[in-house]
Amino acid sequence: MSRGLRTRLPGSRTKAFKTAIGLFIGLVWFLPFVGVLIESIRPYEEVSNGWWRMDQLHLTLVSYVKIFSGTTLPMAGPLWNSFFSSVLGALFPILLGSMAAYAFARQWLPAKTVVIVIILCLMAIPAQMIAIPAFRRLYALGLLDTYTGVILMNTVTSLPWIMFFMMNVIRMQDVQIEEAGIIDGASDYRIFRSIVLPQCGPSLISAGLLQFVWSWNTFFWPLILIFNPKKMMVTQVIPMLRGQFYTDWGILTAGATLVMVVPIIVFLAFQRYYIQGSVGFAVDK
Amino acid sequence: MRLKSSTLVFVTPALVLVFFFLLLPVGQSLVMSLFSNDGKGVFVGLKNFTNLFSDPSIFNLKNILRGHWPFGAIVNNLIWIVLHLPLSMGMGLACALILIDVPKITFVRSLVFIGMVVPGVIIGVVTQFMFDKSSGMVSNFFGLIGINSLYVSWFSHSNTALLALIFTSVWMWAGYSMIVFFAALTTIPPSYVEAAIIDGANGFQLLRYVKIPLIRRSIQTVVVMSVIMELTSFDIVYSSTYGGPGGASTVLGLQMYLEAFKYSHFSTGTAIATLMALMAAVPIYFNVRNAVRQS
Incomplete structure (x- = not known):
């Protein structure tokens, strides 16, 4: 093995290590947002034990329909x-x-x-x-x-x-x-x-x-x-979607997605x- | 030197607004905090402030001595600073160092920074996806490695609720120190780093004796901005725990809101606000000093 290669090796290994750490941080930092998005497009029964469970997988936009027409505060107004x-x-x-x-x-x-x-x-x-x-x-x-x-x-x-x-x-x-x-x-x-x-x-x-x-x-x-x-603003509506006893997480995550997008x-x-x-x-x- | 009419046109709108809606209100809050709550204008001196320290939701001495939650808002804010400041800055510095060395993955910078872009009330919702027993990844991670005491909904237990909020705000704020440190690190001339390597410095020495001293000013800026944020946190607390359970995760910002806008105790509210402003005075002083030096 040439000397040049030997001295280069540890460098490229630390670089690969740093790349892995960097990608891992990026993934961890982004995953909670993915959780919100996925929970908003899947029925609640499927995700009640974690949005990552895939034993049943149905995609639905029903929460988005509800947030625009099914709640007491349709989201179009606050968005505007x-x-x-x-x-x-x-x-x-x-x-x-x-x-x-x-x-x-x-x-x-x-x-x-x-x-x-x-x-x-x-x-x-x-x-x-x-x-x-x-x-x-x-x-x-x-x-x-x-x-x-x-x-x-x-x-x-x-x-x-x-x-x-x-x-x-x-x-x-x-x-x-x-x-x-x-x-x-x-x-x-x-x-x-x-x-x-x-x-x-x-x-x-x-x-x-x-x-x-x-x-x-x-x-x-x-x-x-x-x-x-x-007259309410979007940031006011989000906490109101949380009920004291029951929260519709589909609607809440759909609203959160719209507001953060x-x-x-x-x-x-x-x-x-x-x-x-x-x-x-x-x-x- | 003569005052031109154009100067007046340029500065008047901004200065009038700042005077009537910022400067004057600060003075009025200060004055209000010295008068009684009933609005009859009875001067009570510092009584509103001393009352704060006997209000268990602000400062719960009995629980502090027993080491039991809740400790009160002012202690919670201090815990917030002590934990959040090193964690978010360390995380931001680590990200910045990695991204400088591996330019191929700069998109990670965008991912980490998104926390700074979305509204605090949304962060308060997103945090359920970290610390909830059924849908939170952190809780489930602890369940996976067998630490069942943390495989719970962190927000429903008084000894974990505040920690969950603090860790969430670390996640939210790491992006800020990351971009500031990243910008500062790119200004370090490569020759400095090369010279240190030739002198035999290892990675840690390079960081400790070359890079960190060269970005000292940026570190100071991040400390100042972070402490101000930590003292005034409100949005994520309001939308996730509302200070609960049992006041374990309340903060000064929330107590001020409750006193002033729920219970109509305006003088108590302004006293809390003044307390917050006094605590923020130190970072504000450094902010002003840096800014004056800059210009």
Whole structure:
């Protein structure tokens, strides 16, 4: 055996070992989701002792039919409610946040550092710390039990991180292009819209995707702000499908599948942007 | 320097919203926590806070001394941090190291990260497929290897319910530290690693003395974000155990929700919230410091 081969062997063996471990972790991490999916498409009698038992195997979509028509809360409504309020809950903070970020990055503002530090402190404040006064303020404004209230809270709670994220993005851009615009007589609004925003494209997509998914996933705000069953969001419906004494696991898993499929598709379709956003959202570059 | 009108147009909408719906509410919560629950505006000082520590659902001293569940929400949150932080970070680091060495299986990265993408309330449902006696894989695994004390529905026993939730959130959060560590590890110049190997470093020494020091900042970021998450966990608890059985798996976030929005004890609710914010102050401080240093 040649010397080169002998020294290579242990390396390739550890590599095979690492591949095996990696694949095993991937499998373990994914299996619970497979369990949910399988339980949603098989009759409950077959899976009551474990979804992996295959002694009897029938596939059925009856749980999906039931979740759209057989429960007191048909799922189509909440899916639509969550969808459009998440789109708006992403667009508003992205727009308002990048406007403010541009001013923070490029313009003079009194006590700018203090304002930025305060915003940073609010970035990770627990939602519980603002819940009661915010609830009362929304009540005073007549915004309880409205989509506006939920969208507003999703916007406000995400503004600090989007402002900070976009501020860093804009700062890293070449200021000369903007200066060229100023020399050509463009207004600040024109520079923001035609130079700064287009240059931030990928970062805006990252932030928008993350914010859409977070708005979709948010549970605390809909839980305390929405009471009318017709206006409920998907995350509110899922816990309600669990009965106190009896739970129809077919319906519950079908509902869970529908609710998680949306963010998973967004994530898989735009994976690079999504992961970049998640890393960049708090990390030093 | 002169304040331009365009600056005002750019910052006003965001700052007004942040002021009225974030900053002001934080101050109001602080003030509310010092007044009586009945809404008559009687100043009670720190009484709401001292009351929390005699409320067994928050801090159950008798059970803590006896070593019996339930211990109370604040202890549960601390247990959550102590277990979740090393486990999720260790798991994330292991995944990142493996995926860097074996680029062929990067799809594993997507699989592990899915936990961070789906809603917490769904995770609370999915967890039944790990810790339920009939359909949970972890429970059945223990049954298979003959440890019958763990071949049970973890959520219906007070001494396993919280552990099941913590392990679930490890599974959920490992993806976060994985992608952050992965991104940091890819920035390490290969020459550093090669130099260490030539000097005779083994795999562990390479990790301990070369790689980990070089990703120190990322580790700090993950610690900060994880502790904040661990202190504020609510969704998965609500949708899986609702704090049960008998309060064994309750957390501060859930107790705050119950006090404020079920029992209308607003001052108790704000006192719990303030307690949470005070506990989060340390990671928030580090977050702000890192961010200021960054920009």
